[in-house]
Amino acid sequence: MLVYTLKRLCYAVPTLLIVITLAFFLMHLAPGGPFDGERSLPPEIEANLMAAYHLDQPVWKQYLIYLGNLLQGDFGPSFKYKDFSVTELIAQGFPVSLELGLWAIALALAIGLPLGVIAALKRNSGLDYLVMGTALAGVAVPNFVIAPLLALVFGVFLAWLPVGGWNDGHWRNMVLPIVALSIQQIAYIARLMRASMIEVLGSHHIRTARAKGLTETAVILRHALRPALLPVVSYLGPAIAGIITGSVVIEQIFGIPGIGRYFVQAALNRDYTLVMGTVVFYGALIVLLNLVVDLLYSALDPQIRHDD
C-alpha cells in the first residue's frame, strides 16, 4: 500500500508540474505586457515595476521564481484587483466554492445511489425506464441550461427561492445552485450504480448468499452493495472535476462570490496572474482529489493487492 501510494504520488507531481508549466508559458506567449494601460508610464517607473515583478529577468528565471513562490503559497499579485494578491482572492472565494461543492457531491450520492439501486432491483419495470430516461436527459442537458431554467421556475414563476446572490450562505440562496450543480452527477451516478448493481446481482457470490437462505435485504445490503459501489468510487474523481468545472458557470449564473466567478471575471478582464493562479489552484485540487480517490479505491477493492 505504501509503495502504491508513493507510485501514485510520482504521477501526481509531474502532472501538476505540467499544468503549472503550461499555464506559465502560455501566459508568457500572451501579446502585450501587464502594464500596457490606457496611458503609457514613464520609462523609469515602468523599469521599476518590471524589476519589482521580476519581469526584467530571463523567462526561465521568472519561471523558477514563480515555482519557488508557489511552493510558499504565493500566487503573485493580481493585476486588476490592485490591492489584493491572487492568494488572498483565492482564500476569499474558496470556502464558498468548497461549501457548494461538498453539498453538491453529498446530494449527488444521496440521490444517485438509491435511484441506481432501485432501478437495478426493479429492472425493466416502468419505474426503471422512468429513472433511466430522466437520468439520460440529466446527463445530456448541460448545467448552464438547467440552472437558468431552475431559477426561472423556482425563482421567477413560483418565487419560492431567490434567483441569485449569496447572502452570506443563507440556505435559501444555496438550494438552487447546489441542485443545479448536482443534477448531472446524480444522473451519472444513478446510471453507473444501476449497471454495476445489475452485474453484481448476477454474480456467483450473490447466488451463494441467496442459496444460504439469507433474506433479500441482507443479500443486497451485505453482499451486493459493497462491490457494486466500486465503479462509483472510481467515478468520484471525474465527478469532482465535473463539479469544480460546473461551479464556474453556476457561480456566474447565481452571482455567488466563489473562485469560479473570480476566474471568469479574470479571464474576461485578462487579469493574467489571477487566471494563471486559479488554473494552477484548480489543477492542484483536481490532481490531489484524484489521488485521494485512487487511494480510496485501492483500499476498498479487495481484488487489488499492492504487494510490489
Add this chain to the structure above:
Amino acid sequence: MMTDTALTQDQAPAAAGDSLGREAWRRLKQNRAAMASLILLVLITLACVVGPWLTPWGLDEVNWSAFMAPPDIAAGHYAGTDANGRDLLTRTLYGGQISLSVALVATLVSLVIGVLYGAIAGYLGGRADALMMRFVDIMYSLPFMFLVILLMVVFGRNILLIYAAIGAVEWLDMSRIVRGQVLALKRREFVEAAHALGVRGWTIVTRHLIPNTLGPVIVYVTLTVPKVILLESFLSFLGLGVQEPLTSWGVLISEGKDLMETAPWMLLVPSAFLALTLLCLNFLGDGLRDALDPKTR
C-alpha cells in the same frame, strides 16, 4: 424451439452475406429512440442550414417596433425578438450553424489526432506504446476546461482557435479505443501477410489497421460530438467563446438568462435547440453502440 427461431431470425441476414455496416444499419433501424433521434438531428441540421433564408428576418436586421417582443406569427417573429429587436429564431438557427460547425470540425480534429496516435501506439507496441499511453494517462488528469480557457484568454477568441483547441483536448478516449483495436488486429494474418509482402509500417497502419477500427470509431465519434458542442457552448456561455457578430447557442442562452424574467423565450428557444440536439446525439450514440458492438449481437 424458441432459441432455434431466435437464432435463425438473428443470423439469417448475416448468413446471407450482409456486411457489418448493413447488419448494423438493420439493427439500428429497429431501435426506435435512435431512429427518431437521427431523424430529428437531420431536421435540426437542415433547419439550421436552410432555415435562416426562409425566416422573414435577417441575422442583424432590427425590427424597431419590436424589442424583446414575445413570439408573434403575424410579424414573422416565430420565436420572439431579443433585446435589440432582432428575430430570435433566425439568430438561433444561425447560432446552430456555428455550434454544428464547431461540432463537425473539432470532432474531425480530435478524430485525426486520436486515431493516428492510438494506431501508432498500438502498432509500435512495447516501450513506445507504454510511454505514449502513460502520456495519455497524464493528459486525462489535466483540468482541460481551464487550459482551453487559458488558450482563449491568451490568443483572443476566434473561431478557428475554438475548433483547434476543443479538438486538441477531446482525442484521448479515441486514442485509447483505437489502440486497443490495433493491438488485437496487428496479430492477424492479413497484417502478417502485408509485412511479408514488404509493405512499410506507415502504410500498414493507414491502409490496413485504421480502416478495420471503423466500427468503434464511428460510435466514439457520435459520443464525441455532443461533448464538443457542450464545450463550445460552455465557453460561449461564459463569454469566452464565439463572439459578435457571430453567435452560437451558448451565447444566446447566456443572453437569455440575463433577461429571462421579462423575456423567457430568449432563454427557452436556444436552450430547447441545444438540449434537444444533445439528447438526440446521446440516444443515437447509445443506439449505434448497441448496433455495432459485437458483444450484444
